[in-house]
Amino acid sequence: MSLKRRDFVAGTAAVAAGAAVAATASASPAAAAEQPQHHKPALTHTFTVLGTTDVHGHAVNWDYFTDAEYEDKAQNDVGLAKIATLVSQIRKEVGEDRVLLIDAGDIIQGTQLSYYYARVDPITKKPEHKAPRHPMALAMNAMKYDAAAVGNHEFNYGIDTVRAFERQLHFPLLAANAIDAKTNRPAFPPYIVKKLRVPHGPHIKVGILGLTNPGIAIWDKDNVAGKMTFNGIPEQAAVYVPRVRSAGADVVIVSAHSGIDEATSWGDQLPYAEDASGAMAAQVPGIDAVLVGHTHKEVPQRIVVNEATGKNVVLSEPYCWGYRLTRFDFEVTLVDHEWQVTSCTATTLNSNTVDEDPHIAALVAKEHAAVRAYVNQTIGTCTQDLSIARAPFQCVPIVDLIAKVQVDTVKAGLAGGKYASLPVLAQAAPFNRTADIPAGTVRLRDAAGLYIYENTLEAKLMTGAQIRDYLEYTAEYFNTLAVGAPIDESALTNAGSRPDYNFDEVYGVSYDIDVSQPVGSRIKNLVLQGAPLDDQAQFVLAVNNYRANGGGNFPHVADAQLVWSSSDEIRNTIIAWVKAKGEINPKDFYANGWRLVRQGAPLYS
Known part of the structure; x- marks a missing residue:
């Protein structure tokens, strides 16, 4: 019904109602009182x-x-x-x-x-x-x-x-x-x-x-x-x-x-x-x-x-x-x-x-x-099963693989240039808690599952002191574990609702994270090649573009000098690295560089 037709019908009804009221009014007051009162319900x-x-x-x-x-x-x-x-x-x-x-x-x-x-x-x-x-x-x-x-x-x-x-x-x-x-x-x-x-x-x-x-x-x-x-x-x-x-x-x-x-x-x-x-x-x-x-x-x-x-x-x-x-x-x-x-x-x-x-x-x-045909391409082999399941609690080979690929890629990019002699460190995180590279045949989807985001790779110039601050910030991922308290892994990580992808390990140095200590004082025994990390020394940190641009609000990295970058997704870089190597073998990259401790005692053996 058109608006005009509806309005016309409503107007006609109003005239008829008015006539009825007039007729009622001309009757006796008692008769009028007996007439029921009708109110049109709201639409x-x-x-x-x-x-x-x-x-x-x-x-x-x-x-x-x-x-x-x-x-x-x-x-x-x-x-x-x-x-x-x-x-x-x-x-x-x-x-x-x-x-x-x-x-x-x-x-x-x-x-x-x-x-x-x-x-x-x-x-x-x-x-x-x-x-x-x-x-x-x-x-x-x-x-x-x-x-x-x-x-x-x-x-x-x-x-x-x-x-x-x-x-x-x-x-x-x-x-x-x-x-x-x-x-x-x-x-x-x-x-x-x-x-x-x-x-x-x-x-x-x-x-x-x-x-x-x-x-x-x-x-x-x-x-x-x-x-x-x-x-x-x-x-x-x-x-x-x-x-x-x-x-x-x-x-x-x-x-x-x-x-x-x-x-x-x-x-x-x-x-x-x-x-x-x-x-x-x-x-x-x-x-x-x-x-x-x-x-x-x-x-x-x-x-x-x-x-x-x-x-x-x-x-x-x-x-x-x-x-x-x-x-x-x-x-x-x-x-x-x-x-x-x-x-x-x-x-x-x-x-x-x-x-x-x-x-x-x-x-x-x-x-x-x-897409199924694409992800099922064979790209290499692996000497053993590599799972990411323990990555929030322990350094595991599969996360080191991500970091090693980034280190190799940045080193190649810096070769022959001004920063080629600087140590290259790398940031990596447990992006996908279900990632697993099986022993034996490795398909594209196995490697792709390590890195589920479309991040690209950048390299930033950082000092030792800035790396230390960076690690203190990433250690905020853990809730404080009091001395003598039982280890409840369901309550240990993701403090303040921090997601897993904002828990970075830094590959190329070794360190302890003391979860019994307050935030800001958790990084202990920070070492580079067997010696305490020099706060004044310069390093190149390989990071994804999300982190490099300030994602996660990690200290220093967004403002640090960019010395190299790539437009290729890190996922593709990992796939190409595995194809070139032909074999994934943890002895080629696993550094086991960090551990959780409580007053110096390791949480896990």
Whole structure:
């Protein structure tokens, strides 16, 4: 029914009601009192917004590092094909015209599937009509996403890859705070307003505002410097939420690639908070709900009260990788010809409760098969099984392998130059607690599983004193273990929620970490080639670009002089090193350079 027709019918009803009132008034007062009083109920409507985040290249329920169905201890499943089944069920339950589907970013990085279509058979291939279709675009288009925020990992492969992916989508990528450095205007659409049809009522206009993480300026500095800048999340929301409302939105949902209230990993290197969704909800009026991303946590529902309006804002984060799907259920009421939110609740649904959508799985089957063939290439052999499982507690060969590859690569890069005579140290971390290189045949996926991020390699000039500070900072990964207390490994690591990838060992020196000592006084017996480390001596530290640009807020490294860098991913460097050697043998690289102690006594033999 058109607005004019509806208004006409409503007006006609009002005239008829007036005639009835007049007729009643002409009767006796007693008769009038006996007439029932009818009040037309307010028009209400319900709709649902579904949300994913941090899917990280998981189109189907598959682990390309093990070349098998994904499996973890919690029995989680992954992938858009699983999510698609949940979405279809809800659309059938609620009604297709009452459901919106959005994402909060980090879509095209994280698996060998996404890597393949960024580097091996890239979607940036020219001419464009001959470029492959990105499997994540194929799946998300088929699932009929309405919008997605841009995540920080979208920029790992450069702006050209983000743009190529954007062109393949049937829905917009949103980022109100990603600013074109030349025009000072948003580099992506800031928001979109979707209209939901209502029987016998005006459309409900749902505004979706997208915001990404300011840390892109640090983490992908080489890809975005001079091209894009990134403003703060509450700051930019304060600018754009009123604009979304002015565009007619009855309901405003923010899709934010930012956690709720975590600590900021870059310290004071940027004037903006990393995980600011909670602050945004509290400080910026006019937001009804926030789909949260970035922190890889499951938050079914968090209520934040807006400081200006006193209204509840509903936040929800659906974990990552397609483990969960967020469901926001809205009720709105028509008041003075405007829809107002009268109820909003959120929950998360587990994708392991359903089978994969066969249509989505079939849609990306060719791409899936191509990647499986790629990761199963044989690249060498290994003399023994190398597991990373003990890496948070003990120095293990598999992490030293990462560091050794970096040392060799940087030494080759510096050969014949000004810094060729300096000792080269290397930073490495337990990036993937399930990584394992088997004895015998080594396939590409085995080596790739060591390094699950798209980092590149850089070399920074550091002093011995700076290396010591660096190690003291990395030792903050451990909680204090009192003398005589039992060793509880579940409570020993990840102090202050520090992730494993921010626990660096430094290869090329040896040292003890005394976990009975307070933070800042834990590094003992720091030695280089049998002698105490000279604080005044100079070293070259091989680091990944995330760390070199300030990721993790490690001391000194971001400001240190850059003496060499490579544009090749460290993962590829590891693969090439193994291919060239032909054999992985720990005797060629294992230094066993650090250990955990308590008052000098080793925790592990």
